[in-house]
Structure formats: structure tokens, C-alpha cells
Amino acid sequence: MKKTGSEIEYEVYNLFKDEIQAFIQGKVYLRGTRPLKENTEDLTEDAVISFMTGLDNQMQTGALNINIYVPDIDNGSNDLVKDVSRCLEVERFMLELVESWLVKSEYKFWLGQTINTFAEDNINQHFVNVKLKYKRLS
Secondary structure (H helix, E strand, O other): OOOOHHHHHHHHHHHHHHHHHHHOOOOEEEOOOOOOOOOHHHOOOEEEEEEEEEEOOOEEEEEEEEEEEEEOEEOOOOOEEOOHHHHHHHHHHHHHHHHHOOEEOOEEEEEOOOOEEEEEHHHOEEEEEEEEEEEEEO
């Protein structure tokens, strides 16, 4: 049976939220459900899982994004900057996790591109981006 993008997003969220949440200092959310933080003291590490695209054939294929937000840190001069060491830890964790996910339930997963970290300046965070590709037999 074919699945919609939202169904796939929700299933992937349920497959991996516990493993990710055990590693980060915050929570794992579906796209559009992560609460906005009012100030930098409220920032935590959060992950957001989002369906990106899919092809609806007998073999459903597509891509999801997992973004893990890491709060910026004070570099000693009251300037907030990327927490390089924590971002590297999150990148390595996600790389190892995806490699262990090769086949999980009815899905086959692999990386869609190299895991990398990007600035999210307007919220004083950086995010580790994981482009996850999948296949599932419908």
C-alpha cells in the first residue's frame, strides 16, 4: 500500500526519535511543531524531522531532512558563535546512526549528501543537516 508524505514523515519520526532524543539535550519534533524560543537562555538542542520529496511508484523513493539545532555559545566576548565541538559530536553521531539504519522496518535508508552544519543566525543556533534518502516497497 502506498503512503503519503505525512505518513512517511510520521513513521520515520517514530522509528528514530528515541535514539536521537537520547543523544541530544532537547526533543525531537515533526516539521512545524518545534516551539519558537523567546530568548537565548531557553535554547536547547532540538531535532526536526521533515518529509522533503517522494516518488509514488511500486517502489516509493524520496528524501527527508533531519535538522538538529545546537545553541550558539559565548566566545568570551559576549558574541555568540558556533559550538564547533558539539556540532562535530552531533555530526559524527548522526553519521554512525544513519549507517546503522541501513534497513529498518519496511524502509531502506542512506545519506543523500554529506552531513554538514549551517548557521541559523536569527535564532542564535546552528543546525546539523542530515539529508536522508529512503526506499520502501508499496
